[in-house]
Amino acid sequence: MKIYDDKHIKNVAFVGANKSGKTTLAETMLFEAGLVNRRGSVENKNTVSDYHEIEQERETSIFATPLHTEWRNYKINILDTPGLDDFIGEIASTMRVADSIVTVINGQHGVEVGTEIIWNYVDKYSKPTLFVINQIDNPNTDFDECYKSIVNLIGNNAVKIQYPLVVDGAQCIIDVLKMKMYKFGPEGGKPEKLEIPDNQKDVANELHNELVEKAAENDEALMELYFDQGTLNEDEMREGIKKGMLNHELFPVFCISALKDMGSGRLMGFIDNVAPSAADLKPEQSVEGKTVECKNDAPTALFVFKTLYEPNLGQISFFKVKSGEVKQNDKLENSRNEEIEILNQLYIMDGKNRDQVEKLSAGDIGATLKLKYTETNDTLRVKGSDITIKPIVYPEPRITKAVTAVDKNDEEKLSDALKKIHSQDPTVTIKYMKELKQLILSCQGELHLATIDWTLNNVYGIKAAFDQPKIAYRETIQRSATTSYKHKKQSGGSGQFGEVHIKIEPYFEGMPEPEGFNIRGKEEVKLEWGGKLVFYNCIVGGVIDARYLPSVLKGILEVMEEGPLTGSYARDIRVMLFDGKMHAVDSNDISFKIAGAHAFKEAFLNAKPKLLEPIHELSVKVPEELMGNVMTDLQSRRAIILGMDSDGKYQTIKAKTPLAEMYKYSTTLRSITQGRGSFSTKFSNFELVPNNVQEELVKNS
Structure with a gap:
């Protein structure tokens, strides 16, 4: 496979609402470039992108899938993403490594809810973006209304590069950058390139002049040229459009029929010639504050943006070469744990298909297998280069469930499977809550949860139950209470004896020391679950030996770990141990631990617990x-x-x-x-x- 330099690699993410046609467009682009001999379809479950069983079953993308195509001496890496916001983690991962965003709009619906949600992420990252109105051959498509919906979403910086037209029953596209008309046959494919019809010249010229002005606005030199000449040539317009995209101030709008392969070749040409490459983007700063330059002669640094587990291959790690070059068998250091990873194989992935390559250049996207110490968001670098790529920030979970294995023998298997699911999708979080005695799973929504359930059942062979999680309440008190407790047990030989007298009070930071006690010692316990226990030794005359005081405290803490009201953790209490009794023979640690626990519990229930x-x-x-x-x-x-x-x-x-x-x-x-x-x-x-x-x-x- 040909190795491309950083200027000839374009990384584009296809985003858009569900059923907008992203996967079909990716399939068509691969077909146009001759990388597949026959176009698959979502309905026939044979596209290169949606190859997972669950995607074919549901006829929708669930995973972000890296693909590539080659067009006119350029390599285009395509990242086909899901259109449902339950899988926003997949979109966030691709945003981090894409150089440009292609937002696909369903021509029958215009900007949809999914488009709005995804646009918030695109806008946040300020990625160069173009819009593609799909399904222009559908009689229900209204191009002008779709364009208005884009303007309503992003403002007046949307600019038409093309608009559709039907001439003598044939689907055509007027291109106002090239000022040509493309006429397609009934089955699409390679168009006939024609002059713009006379009845469309005024409209096309008006849009062309608007495009010239928008392109000139993004560069002072182009603006001067525009004032001098009154126009810009095609190359100058391309330069201005690229700068506008880089500034996130110009958003070209194209039109296509992905299903009929109308306009996809022209779109690929624009991506080649105009859409920014990684080398065009502003260099990013590492966690350490160093500039990471997308150059082949810079120190090698890879960023792992996605992890996938395949039954026959094991762990696949997808990465972008942020700087330098990576070669087969390179040894790189993981910046997180300083472990050395050997990249035994390098691949270009197209869905489940993989092509082995010897090296990858700066800006390219590739994959490797079976890394031992590396997860999503990790940086692999030349040892000693001190570069850590800033991690992807994933959205917070929106729903939470308690998860258990239906068959209790599968509990360990369930835990291992959920760890892999989290590794593959960091928006799925798993945490065992000790106080609730529940394994808590959090994710993005009900559909996301259904996908996790499907994966557990069909991939890992585990039936799981999902229930409403318990709430982690806390217990405390609202007033003081004084009590005593005597623990006495005699059963032949030495027995057990311990008596304690305590007073408890609500605790808050900065409160004055307790009055009326001879304070001989104080211990502040910062509780794992939040809040404090403050324990005062107020024993006078040695009625309780000092060696038993830790046992009293231990008994109190055990009760606080399972509060008297509901079994929830207790917090923010202070205890004064001020009197008691012991026995020369029968007193021991366990006796005072039991006495301390019972006294505290009784006092707690008398102190207006809340x-x-x-x-x-x-x-x-x-x-x-x-x-x-x-x-x-x-x-x-x-x-x-x-x-x-x-x-x-x-x-x-x-x-x-x-x-x-x-x-x-x-x-x-x-x-x-x-x-x-x-x-x-x-x-x-x-x-x-x-x-x-x-x-x-x-x-x-």
Whole structure:
């Protein structure tokens, strides 16, 4: 396979709403370049991109799939992405390594909800972007309305490069950059290149002049040239368009029929000649603050943006060569753990097909197999080069479930499978919650969860159950209480004896020391689950030997680890041990541990115990016209509205909401907003549970 230099490699991500035609377009481009002899289709389950069993079963992309094509001495790496935001992690990964974004629009629907959601990510990364209106041959397509929907989404920097036209029953495309008309046969393919018809010349000239002005705006030299000449030639326009794309200020709009192979060749030509390469982009900064230059003579640094597990191959690591060159059998250091990895094979991947290569240049995308110490987001570098590529920031999970294996013998197998699923998709998080005694799985939505369930069942042979997770409440007290407890046990020989007298109080940072006690020692225990226990030794006259005090504290901590009200962790309490008794023969550590535990539990229940619940900060972005319904729903969830911010056609609602009320919120918000709403949450603090809620929780514990 030919090795391309950094200027002749273009990495493009195909993004867009579900069923917009991204996979079909990728298939057509591979066919146009002669890399496949026959075009597959999603319906026939034989495309190069959607090769996983679950994708073929559901007839939709679930994984981001790297492909490549070669066109007029350029290599185009295509990253075909899912169109559903449940799989936004796959889109986030590709955004990180794509040089340009091709946003595919379904011509029958225009900009859809999925397009809006994905555009927020494109805009965030400021990636050079072009739009492609697909299905121009469909009678239900309205090109002008689609174009208006793009302008409504991104503003007036959208500019038409092409528009469709039917001439004598034949599908045509007018190209206002080249000022030519392409006429296609009924089955598409290679078009006839013609002059623009007389009745379209005024429209085409107007759009051409608009394109010239937009291209000139992005460069001072081109602007001067434009003022001097009154126009720009095709090469000058290409230069201006590329600079506008790099500045994220110009968004070319094309039209195609991916299914009929109309306009795909012209689109590939534009990607070759105009769309920026990795070498055109502004050099990025490493974690260490060093400039990472996309040059072959720079130190080698690879960024692993995706991990995949295939039954016959094992772990496949997809990477982009951020700088330098990588050769087969190179030894590179993982910047995270400083382990040395040997890249025994290098591949160009096209779906499940792989072609082995000897080396890859700066800016290229490739894959390798069976790395031992490397995961997604890792950097592989020349040893000692001190470069770590900034990691992908994945969106926070939106739904959470407790997961168990239906067959208890599969628990260990389930844990291993979920680790692999997380490695393959970092937006799936797995955590064992010791206090809840549950394995907690978090992901992006109900469809995402269904995909995980399918994978566990069909790939790993595990039947899993998904349930509502318990809430990690905390227990504390609201007033002081004093009590004593005597532990006495006699059963022949030496027995057990220990008596303690304690006072407990609510604790808060900065409170004064307790009065009325002779404080001889103080121990602050920072609890693993948050908050503190402050333990005071106030023993006078040696009524309890100092060696037994750690046992009293240990007994108290054991009760705090499984609180008296509901078994939740207890926090923010101080204990004064001020009296007690011991026996010369029968007293021992276990006696005082038991006495301390019983005394603390009794005092706790007499100190007006109270449950605390986790409160999350919630940010909900919704279309302005749907805000009322969203606010009503939030109020039913005991939310406290903190404020609202305007964001174009959207409003962002800031609120604080009990975690207990957030179950299935993702599904509800999607229903209320027809999929146009999005939200994020993060833990804020613990607050007192309302009395009626506490009564119910205590009763059911």
